[in-house]
Amino acid sequence: MATVDQGQDAEIPAPPWRKRRRSTPAKAKQPLSQDLIVDTALRILDAEGLDAVSMRRVAQELDTGPASLYAHVSNKEELLELLLDRVSGEMRLPEPDPERWREQIKEVAHEIHRVLSAHADIARVPLGMIPTGPNALRINERVMTIMLAGGVPPRIAAWAVDRFYLYINSDAYEGSIHVTKQRASGLEPAEYIARFLGQVREYFTSLPADRFPVTVRHAPELMSGDGGERFEFGLELMIRGLESYVEGSKEA
Amino acid sequence: MATVDQGQDAEIPAPPWRKRRRSTPAKAKQPLSQDLIVDTALRILDAEGLDAVSMRRVAQELDTGPASLYAHVSNKEELLELLLDRVSGEMRLPEPDPERWREQIKEVAHEIHRVLSAHADIARVPLGMIPTGPNALRINERVMTIMLAGGVPPRIAAWAVDRFYLYINSDAYEGSIHVTKQRASGLEPAEYIARFLGQVREYFTSLPADRFPVTVRHAPELMSGDGGERFEFGLELMIRGLESYVEGSKEA
DNA sequence: CGTCCTTACGAACACTGTTCTATGAAGGAA
């Protein structure tokens, strides 16, 4: 069972385009419910990564065949949506404080990034769809509130929320790829990135300087900074841009 | 054969970590070369999307078995890298003009976005790896040059290039998903997005207003703007942020 | 008791990337 805070997701109607299951599990004793399936999928995800989460693997873990799952989950896609929303329940959000809207947006961004990164390559899921689960809604509401409290005009805020998600998700995804490759390589994390950076550096400096003068000269800068620093930088970039839209700002 | 401008990719050493083929095709008369395979893959991509590009499908198109491809391409991943680089050859880049660095960055961003979007869901490929092909290098060099000409400090520029790519690629990917789903639905593009937006709007306004006051009230803003406008907005956000790092700017 | 409805699930379908193995043809050396 999930032991984490799931937010309060009672009474939120499900998106109308999420196809209804063939029926409701009703009062099944304990065997094979939607929650149980999602729990199992989450366990596999954490232990072996998203690619290991297959219908067959989940079924096997529950001592049954893959066909059995389709009574509780209409799709693999739906299973992944549910899985993402379960994970999203771990994201803790600050109470809006108008004075600190910039910091709070960063806090939320880091929190989303942290939780996604904590669950293998789950970040691949939100990139492939628009999350509509209760927890996505909860986060959306909160971030939007923070921005409005900071004086960001409504339409700007609405679009900005969208752009921030895209950025956070894609960065988390990119990060998860490296983790996956590092795992597959069998090397230590430090050894892996050292070797990786070494190869890229060698490649950059080996380029013909007359055709790629800037790349060759600035190879050190191109390779500087780890994932965290770059994520932070992009965030800062977007927030500075957003500030310029606040009413009464320098630009308008 | 590819009829498009491939940039000049002669003499650029291949990345050392790209495993060498079992041997060089040398002077094979005409049957089954790496170029031919990539050409075929590109044709399938454009006609049916990235999911249709399988080793079997490419082989079948060439009247052979999948095993034959592995003499010219060590991997499916490598095939996709080659495919991406072939497509990237279509991207036309402006000559750097220090006065217009902001506009030029936008131009490049739109160009990358345009070309990626023109080839089905190829945008999924660069998200899953760091492009290292000759064309990626060519673009990197140019964008970096434009930024430096605009007075962006080298390390900031280096990181910014990275962040801009991530943004462009992920937005193009998100867009391609909608195109894929629209294709699969069989509906007209206009009809598809109308129906989609209608469902989301209905969902948002059906939410309990006491728990989601901001989402409910600003539903119109949350849904305003098409993909292009939102892409443009995110770009503007990042560029405004980047401006603030230019030496002699308001902030520093 | 019989009927109905829903969950459970083995088997099968049509795929996927990749490897092993055998075959055949071409090129160089003696």
Add this chain to the structure above:
DNA sequence: TTCCTTCATAGAACAGTGTTCGTAAGGACG
């Protein structure tokens, strides 16, 4: 010319994938 090596070509197979079909079982209801 003959031999031998080298390498592109593929057929077959392996171990997977998501999903559907048809059937069996079990509880609820009339």
